[in-house]
Amino acid sequence: MSAPDELRELLEAYWDGSLDREGARRLAGALRSGEGAVELAGEVELSSLMHQASDGASGEELVRRFFAGMGIDGALDAARPADAPARLRRRMVWAVAAAAAVLALVGALLVLRTASPRGMDAGVVARDPETPAIPAPVQAASPVGSVLAGSLEARPRGAREFTAITLGGELSAGDAIRSGAAGPVEIVLGDGVRLLLDAGTEAVIAPDGAPACAIELDRGQIFADVVKGSSFSVLTAEGSVRSLGTRFAVSFSETAAASAPGLVVSVEEGVVEVDAGGEVSRVESGCSLLAGRGCLSRQENGEPVRRRLGWVDKWRGEHPGNGAARGRGHGAGPRQGGAKGRGGHGNSGSGGPGRKPGE
Amino acid sequence: MTEGELVRRAQAGDRGAAAELLLGHQAGLRAYLARHLGSVHDAHDVLQDTFFDALSGLRGFDPARPFGPWILAICRNRLLNLRRAGRARGGEWLAGVERAIEERRPDAGAGHGPDALRALRSCMAELQEKSREMVRLRYDGGASVQDLAARFGLTVGGVTKTLSRIRAGLKDCLARRMEAVS
Known part of the structure; x- marks a missing residue:
């Protein structure tokens, strides 16, 4: 092997994160002063450019996604008033510094997570007095799940409006749900499925024709923790994912850039089955499947290295030892914290516990 | 401001x-x-x-x-x-x-200018299918060299050389496009 070839291998290993100490020493030395240093630096630059050219997300999209994840809407509108004059009218100054807003959001999530149902009734879930009561024409359906942490909005099958569901609020088959911008929300379905929905996720619980323990993921990303012996399916427009006792993440976007996959499945533990247009694949721990592009896996010292799920890790950091995204060995039953204070579908006009009229 | x-x-x-x-x-x-x-x-x-x-x-x-x-x-x-x-x-x-x-x-x-990114995307779109797939898996999907070796039936060295050859071709293409732009 010629020296440049060997150095290129070291460079690729660096990008893979698999470079050993000796390789790193040699690569760093070559980059600084060795033979072919200029050529090697050129490879780094072109590779960097290719990396960015392959990245379908725009800078604005990434910044917008960040603020949405922090529960702060309209930051970019405020930054670009000339581009959106109508939005300028909505511009407002933060009441507190951005850091305080972030901390307040985290604090609010912690409060939602730990507050008693009575506490929730008393304040956090109070109905907006300016919002007209919504008629309740919808037939109540049997609950199939409930909210364990955070809050989301749900629209029962046949209803026109979304209503807010908070800690302990019930979810029924056919409910369309959306997590909004206020960060991840944790729900439980059936007897053994905990789900973490990232901000901006939209889904339907047990849609028509689907198994009872299934959701249709319309956009966004979820992390599922399915206890052994339970079955759970995620349906998307690009394919379905079936799990029998595992932990995995699914993200889906119908509007993904041409260079980006719409459906991405990452398995943290166990095995899932992905059916993408009739092509069935088994995706194992440490592997990420990009629909239409096959299974990507990373190994180090013979052990699979899972794709990092930053939003799940962040949730874990904020909710140690509990939740759908907890590590194995923490937490116990699937219904922890979710059995009380739930509201029904038939009384949305009353703003009953756990549910309040939405927009 | x-x-x-x-x-x-x-x-x-x-x-x-x-x-x-x-x-x-x-x-x-x-x-x-x-x-x-x-x-x-x-x-x-x-x-x-x-x-x-x-x-x-x-x-x-x-x-x-x-x-x-x-x-x-x-x-x-x-x-x-x-x-x-x-x-x-x-x-x-x-x-x-x-x-x-x-x-x-x-x-x-x-960072890189928008012209360079546009030009490179255009060059990448003209790659042969297999090369384009390898680039997509590597740069967008985060596939390791070992992943690519298994997927394309190559050795690690073969993948490294192929990627390097693809980059060399893209570099030439990019230079031509940027020259045309300027």
Whole structure:
């Protein structure tokens, strides 16, 4: 092997994160002063450019996604008033510094997570007095799940409006749900499925024709923790994912850039089955499947290295030892914290516990 | 408005100013991350964590200082954390390579211009199917060289050479396109 070839291998290993100490020493030395240093630096630059050219997300999209994840809407509108004059009218100054807003959001999530149902009734879930009561024409359906942490909005099958569901609020088959911008929300379905929905996720619980323990993921990303012996399916427009006792993440976007996959499945533990247009694949721990592009896996010292799920890790950091995204060995039953204070579908006009009229 | 004024406004709670600050530096941060990470997904994660840390610590930042090096230092720390989280070893010696790469790029914060990105995307679209697939898996999907070797039936050395050959072709194509633009 010629020296440049060997150095290129070291460079690729660096990008893979698999470079050993000796390789790193040699690569760093070559980059600084060795033979072919200029050529090697050129490879780094072109590779960097290719990396960015392959990245379908725009800078604005990434910044917008960040603020949405922090529960702060309209930051970019405020930054670009000339581009959106109508939005300028909505511009407002933060009441507190951005850091305080972030901390307040985290604090609010912690409060939602730990507050008693009575506490929730008393304040956090109070109905907006300016919002007209919504008629309740919808037939109540049997609950199939409930909210364990955070809050989301749900629209029962046949209803026109979304209503807010908070800690302990019930979810029924056919409910369309959306997590909004206020960060991840944790729900439980059936007897053994905990789900973490990232901000901006939209889904339907047990849609028509689907198994009872299934959701249709319309956009966004979820992390599922399915206890052994339970079955759970995620349906998307690009394919379905079936799990029998595992932990995995699914993200889906119908509007993904041409260079980006719409459906991405990452398995943290166990095995899932992905059916993408009739092509069935088994995706194992440490592997990420990009629909239409096959299974990507990373190994180090013979052990699979899972794709990092930053939003799940962040949730874990904020909710140690509990939740759908907890590590194995923490937490116990699937219904922890979710059995009380739930509201029904038939009384949305009353703003009953756990549910309040939405927009 | 100067960057220092933007910082002061952001510190006072102006979310538009905070967004403008992050927008102004995201391209440079993404370029930096692209030099050091093989996966777009990892780069996005590190970028989001960097934004979070920057806003969380903004009140303690001196507006008289340049914002770019400060947020780049945050980004570098986050990259190091990612490496530490991914493996129990390697953070220190990978940091040595990182420094060597940055020494080759004194203007590391600049990012790449839109013309170059457009031209390169156009060149990448003209690659043969197999090459295009390999590039897509490597740069967008974060596939390791070993993944690619298994998928394309090549050795690790074969994948490295193929990627290098593809990059050489793209470099020529890019040079031609950029010359035409100028």
